[in-house]
Amino acid sequence: MSRVLITRPAGQGEALAARLRAAGHDVELVPALRIEPLPLADEHRRRLLDLDLYHAVFFVSANAAHHALAAMADLWPQWPVGLHWLAVGESTAAVIRQAGLTPAYPRSGFNSEAVLALPCLAEVRDRRILICRGDGGRDWLAARLRERGATVDVIPFYRRLPDPRRHCPDGIDTVMITSVEGWRALADRIAADIMVIAAGDRVAAAVAASHAGPVITAASAHDSDMLAALPG
Incomplete structure (x- = not known):
């Protein structure tokens, strides 16, 4: 199972985290952006x-x-x-x-x-x-x-705005990105060997332009689509 980083703004990633944990994944919630x-x-x-x-x-x-x-x-x-x-x-x-x-x-x-x-x-x-x-x-x-x-x-x-507390915790192997702005705020903190699941073609293109590692395109930012894009 994966150790997944959810990067949605504070208070907006809990439902997805619960579904990922129910599927057996370890989850960290660290907002890339603040509203x-x-x-x-x-x-x-x-x-x-x-x-x-x-x-x-x-x-x-x-x-x-x-x-x-x-x-x-x-x-x-x-x-x-x-x-x-x-x-x-x-x-x-x-x-x-x-x-x-x-x-x-x-x-x-x-x-x-x-x-x-x-x-x-x-x-x-x-x-x-x-x-x-x-x-x-x-x-x-x-x-x-x-x-x-x-x-x-x-x-x-x-x-x-970029959240000043944004970071990629140790041991993360998969990062979920739901906006171009979120990726820009976090890109320099994501190692090249980490898989990025991006919400839709536009976000995936922005990630692929600056990330040397694997990029998977989810159908949308909807919880079900992000979860479905996770291998295994």
């Missing part, structure tokens, strides 16, 4: 006050949903009706449900490409869409929606 909320700019506050004018709101991660919904709840004592609340996957959808809303999300893929295939985004010409994400996030989905004729607003609600 820092961003203050809401005046222009972004104005957009949230117009929340009822949007066709859909997309949360790119559980972090985005947590921070964005908290900001929205301060401005909306009752949620506006008629919006599509979109999540990238089940963990993000769970945060949306906790706010009393009904999310839509892809049942496989768990990335922007899968979200774009959701039925509510098929016809978006002249409709407004809000994307809630971290600072410096990926622009792919916004670009595709604009190509379809939508007006897209993007609000960053947090930023990811």
Whole structure:
């Protein structure tokens, strides 16, 4: 069995750790990144006050949903009706449900490409869409929606910074990386003989560009996909 390092931010890797331990693996949790909320700019506050004018709101991660919904709840004592609340996957959808809303999300893929295939985004010409994400996030989905004729607003609600405590414990033979930023924060601490399991093609490409050791591409950052990618 493997000795696995989970590098998700604090509080976000426990469910995966439990599944790995149940499968017989040793597990360490050491965050590569820490999450820092961003203050809401005046222009972004104005957009949230117009929340009822949007066709859909997309949360790119559980972090985005947590921070964005908290900001929205301060401005909306009752949620506006008629919006599509979109999540990238089940963990993000769970945060949306906790706010009393009904999310839509892809049942496989768990990335922007899968979200774009959701039925509510098929016809978006002249409709407004809000994307809630971290600072410096990926622009792919916004670009595709604009190509379809939508007006897209993007609000960053947090930023990811290298965790000062990040390290690779002794004896680790497998590291799970779920974001490009996470890899960049940890890359110089990962020995060449350590296997890296990367969440999706984009993350795997970033890892392979600077890691001499084996790289396995998981289908997504979803717990089940990360677990399935682990050999043995």
